[in-house]
């Protein structure tokens with residue numbers, strides 16, 4: 295009888311995992327294991343992140359809405375995670391951001407990018423969605439999901455490309 299609670303616990307945990315939308319937590323797991331050490335447990339980045347450190351390299355920026363990760367499309371974010379700055383920076387550029395290609399699968403990279411995006415407020419998510427090839431549809435789906443009463447504004451620096459959405463207030 296003593297073992298009964300333990301035996302019941304496993305199926306209960308499995309059910310809970312399904313209920314809470316497994317495999318969505320995978321992105322959180324990948325983040326905690328591979329990213330949090332530099333980008334912070336709550337995606338807050340390293341202190342003074344916009345200024346090069348003593349070694350002349352940029353610290354890890356926040357990945358929450360206070361940084362500028364939202365100014366990249368999904369594909370650009372996945373490329374940054376897979377290849378680090380190699381895809382965008384000039385040759386010889388020194389960076390502390392590791393390249394995760396070969397260490398993380400494409401699905402794990404997608405999951406961690408989705409996890410990062412989920413931390414942003416609705417207006418930031420909607421703004422970033424517009425950078426994707428199917429942006430207009432994604433933008434509409436996000437706002438529809440949030441419902442007509444959802445409060446949102448575009449992020450301050452955002453210039454909404456050709457949309458009729460409400461400007462920042």
Ligand code: HEC
Nearest residue numbers: 328329332352353354355362363374375389390391392406
């Ligand atoms: C060893 C430290 C370190 C780890 C671990 C790390 N990063 Fe980074 N990351 C950085 C640094 C430093 C930069 C800024 C690089 C630069 O601009 O030179 C960066 C930049 C980025 C950017 C670009 C952000 C922007 O606003 O342009 C993204 C996206 C990113 N990292 C995601 C991740 C993800 C996802 C993981 C985990 C899978 C991860 N990083 C793990 C240090 C790290």
